[in-house]
Amino acid sequence: MSEPFNFYEGCQEEVMRIVTQCKENDVEFLRLTYCDTNGIGRCKLVSVGCVEGVLRGGGIGMCCVVPLFDASSKVALLPENEDSGYPDCYVFPGKDTFHFVSLVWGWKARIAQVICSFHWRNSLNYQGIDSRHQCMKQLKALQDEFGYELFSALEYEFVLLEGKQGDTRVFEGNDICSNFVHKSVELFHIEVHRRLAQAGITGRTYQVELGEAQNEITLSPAFGVRAGDEGFILRSCIKETAWDYDKHATFMSKPFDDKLVTNSGHFNHSLWDSDKNNVMYDPGTPSGFSQVAHWWAAGIMKHARALCALVCPTANCYRRIVPGSWAPRKIGWALDRRDAFIRAKNDSKGGTYFECRTPSGAANPYLVIAGIVAAGLDGLRNKLEPAPMGVDDDATAILLPKSLSEAVDAFEQDLELSDMFGEEFMRWYCESKRQTDCKVNTFQEEKLKYWKLI
Numbered sequence: 004m005s006e007p008f009n010f011y012e013g014c015q016e017e018v019m020r021i022v023t024q025c026k027e028n029d030v031e032f033l034r035l036t037y038c039d040t041n042g043i044g045r046c047k048l049v050s051v052g053c054v055e056g057v058l059r060g061g062g063i064g065m066c067c068v069v070p071l072f073d074a075s076s077k078v079a080l081l082p083e084n085e086d087s088g089y090p091d092c093y094v095f096p097g098k099d100t101f102h103f104v105s106l107v108w109g110w111k112a113r114i115a116q117v118i119c120s121f122h123w124r125n126s127l128n129y130q131g132i133d134s135r136h137q138c139m140k141q142l143k144a145l146q147d148e149f150g151y152e153l154f155s156a157l158e159y160e161f162v163l164l165e166g167k168q169g170d171t172r173v174f175e176g177n178d179i180c181s182n183f184v185h186k187s188v189e190l191f192h193i194e195v196h197r198r199l200a201q202a203g204i205t206g207r208t209y210q211v212e213l214g215e216a217q218n219e220i221t222l223s224p225a226f227g228v229r230a231g232d233e234g235f236i237l238r239s240c241i242k243e244t245a246w247d248y249d250k251h252a253t254f255m256s257k258p259f260d261d262k263l264v265t266n267s268g269h270f271n272h273s274l275w276d277s278d279k280n281n282v283m284y285d286p287g288t289p290s291g292f293s294q295v296a297h298w299w300a301a302g303i304m305k306h307a308r309a310l311c312a313l314v315c316p317t318a319n320c321y322r323r324i325v326p327g328s329w330a331p332r333k334i335g336w337a338l339d340r341r342d343a344f345i346r347a348k349n350d351s352k353g354g355t356y357f358e359c360r361t362p363s364g365a366a367n368p369y370l371v372i373a374g375i376v377a378a379g380l381d382g383l384r385n386k387l388e389p390a391p392m393g394v395d396d397d398a399t400a401i402l403l404p405k406s407l408s409e410a411v412d413a414f415e416q417d418l419e420l421s422d423m424f425g426e427e428f429m430r431w432y433c434e435s436k437r438q439t440d441c442k443v444n445t446f447q448e449e450k451l452k453y454w455k456l457i
Contacts (some may be wrong), residue, residue, distance in 0.1 A: 006121070017098055029113050071435045093121070102236070131425050175215050256363040270362050299382050304344065305374055378420065
């Protein structure tokens with residue numbers, strides 16, 4: 004069943020806000036951008052004189068199967084779409100997503116962007132597969148049922164290569180945090196930082212990572228869906244800046260066949276109440292974590308195998324979940340351990356949070372947030388108790404899926420998550436993965452599919 008859209012609720016005020024922002028900032032074009040299920044931005048560029056008419060008409064049309072295109076632009080075929088002749092959905096901007104993107108090369112075109120969601124053309128319903136809407140839906144449930152807000156940030160690893168096709172690695176060797184090696188990418192990092200600032204985002208740290216050509220950029224945490232927006236903008240900004248600098252950036256989980264270089268998208272988060280208290284923090288307990296934190300961790304771990312379908316969404320992701328990669332292979336939580344599924348941190352009130360270390364750099368940021376919040380909600384609702392802290396040996400541990408097919412099966416069989424995401428999302432997402440990504444078998448096939456757009 005499609006999700007309520009409430010299109011007329013406040014949308015005309017948002018239209019006028021966007022139109023005014025375009026006029027006041029001499030914007031020439033507005034990019035209406037949609038984040039598909041693979042975290043890939045897909046857009047239509049609208050000349051500023053047409054923006055008001057387009058938005059007052061309910062948005063701009065895109066084919067209803069755009070969310071189902073994979074990273075090589077192959078689309079899953081679902082009977083209802085074929086039967087209906089592939090009609091349009093409309094994309095309409097999310098509230099407070101207006102921001103600037105870089106000037107286009109040397110000719111000074113002023114471009115702004117809004118992040119959109121899909122709604123069905125002939126109804127007031129969101130399309131169920133819409134990832135940003137799924138994120139907002141789970142966050143709303145967290146707020147409505149418990150009065151909590153999510154405070155979170157994604158940190159992304161990626162590899163940077165010379166040439167628009169990624170011909171050579173910008174540096175070789177495993178020289179993590181080296182000042183000397185960082186000089187080779189420092190100007191690129193500074194340019195990304197400036198472009199993020201132009202979009203109203205605070206870039207936090209920039210470094211070279213452990214793998215060849217590998218970089219990491221982190222953001223300051225934000226409340227609610229804003230963290231997903233910033234993760235999406237960061238990924239897009241890195242790829243577009245690389246293009247402008249005659250380079251190529253990829254978030255592909257394992258980009259090289261000859262090296263154990265794996266790109267993660269760790270998700271750091273905590274829960275806060277309306278008085279801005281971190282409800283995961285309790286200095287009166289031996290661990291420093293509250294009962295809420297224990298319930299939340301238990302929910303995430305209960306659904307860990309199913310969550311992999313969302314947070315490790317490509318066939319290539321499972322080449323990362325191997326010994327030696329620092330990506331967890333088994334379900335558990337532990338204090339400040341990088342090999343744990345949940346790395347728990349409790350330095351202080353503000354420094355008490357969970358780092359979920361399984362998400363890949365290839366994952367859609369909205370679906371990472373939506374999945375983890377949905378799982379955590381199950382823990383809160385049912386007051387689930389987690390296993391004791393610590394990392395079990397392989398003989399006793401519950402292992403994460405070893406393939407995307409195994410993860411999709413686990414996701415489809417998870418009754419609680421299926422109910423929270425809804426029938427349309429579950430059917431479209433699982434079937435599209437089975438028709439596209441699950442059929443990839445070799446590294447060469449993976450590179451052809453994921454290298455360019457992921």
